[in-house]
Amino acid sequence: MVVFLLQYQVTSQILQKLEVPGFQSSKIPGFNPEPWNFGTWNPGTFFMKKTIIAAKSDNHVIGNQQQLPWHMPADLAFFTEQIQNGYLLTGRNSYGTPEGMGVFANRQDVILITRQKDYAPKGIYVVHSIPEAFELAEKLEVQQLNILGGAEIYAQTMHLADELIITEVHMTCEGDAFFPAIDPALWKEVKREDHPADAENPYAYSFVWYART
Numbered sequence: 001m002v003v004f005l006l007q008y009q010v011t012s013q014i015l016q017k018l019e020v021p022g023f024q025s026s027k028i029p030g031f032n033p034e035p036w037n038f039g040t041w042n043p044g045t046f047f048m049k050k051t052i053i054a055a056k057s058d059n060h061v062i063g064n065q066q067q068l069p070w071h072m073p074a075d076l077a078f079f080t081e082q083i084q085n086g087y088l089l090t091g092r093n094s095y096g097t098p099e100g101m102g103v104f105a106n107r108q109d110v111i112l113i114t115r116q117k118d119y120a121p122k123g124i125y126v127v128h129s130i131p132e133a134f135e136l137a138e139k140l141e142v143q144q145l146n147i148l149g150g151a152e153i154y155a156q157t158m159h160l161a162d163e164l165i166i167t168e169v170h171m172t173c174e175g176d177a178f179f180p181a182i183d184p185a186l187w188k189e190v191k192r193e194d195h196p197a198d199a200e201n202p203y204a205y206s207f208v209w210y211a212r213t
């Protein structure tokens with residue numbers, strides 16, 4: 001197993017460097033890939049709090065075929081409250097999902113990451129790398145940066161985040177996008193709120209806050 005993971009890691013780094021189309025190590029459940037394409041961003045003296053916000057199933061699924069695999073109004077309400085303040089950082093895929101269209105509509109404080117130079121939705125910021133996103137946020141003196149995924153963006157920013165706010169949806173499901181492993185050596189759970197399923201929310205769920213160890 002260890003040999004497999006090492007081989008996988010070396011291969012994945014090569015593939016990522018070569019930018020092989022369609023290669024996404026974030027699609028491997030529970031495996032935390034090395035950040036890639038991070039470049040040379042060096043934080044300035046200005047402190048910007050970077051919070052990853054995500055909902056995941058018990059088997060770490062966050063999405064399936066560019067949609068959320070569940071309908072959980074309680075999580076939607078919680079999520080909406082969490083992102084009231086601060087800028088929103090999103091990958092291009094998540095921006096275009098049905099949920100994304102609801103979340104990002106009528107907001108200008110959005111930083112979208114894409115490699116496509118000609119993809120330029122109006123009224124939001126568009127950048128072409130993770131370092132560029134963080135540099136822009138610093139330039140804008142953003143105090144709170146909410147990192148909203150999806151899988152590719154979570155995988156590339158986990159090592160930069162100060163805080164994780166995770167909704168655990170207590171079910172297992174099929175999926176093609178996964179949240180990276182949360183390493184207990186790096187993250188400690190600091191708060192948890194458990195809720196049972198109810199008439200509107202078909203699964204029990206927990207809101208969990210992690211801080212850096």
Ligand SMILES: NC(=O)c1ccc[n+]([C@@H]2O[C@H](COP(=O)([O-])OP(=O)(O)OC[C@H]3O[C@@H](n4cnc5c(N)ncnc54)[C@H](OP(=O)(O)O)[C@@H]3O)[C@@H](O)[C@H]2O)c1
Pocket residue numbers: 026036037053054055056061062063064065066067068090091092093094095097113114115116119127128129130148149150151152153154156177
């Ligand atoms: N449960 C949750 O909390 C949650 C939250 C968000 C999303 N999701 C789910 O996650 C899935 C989407 O995740 P995803 O991994 O497919 O897509 P994603 O992370 O939202 O976006 C990936 C895209 O972002 C751009 N990108 C990624 N890394 C980049 C880099 N280093 N430099 C420049 N551009 C970069 C690329 O856009 P281009 O192809 O345009 O170059 C890439 O195709 C959906 O199923 C969605 O429903 C779930």
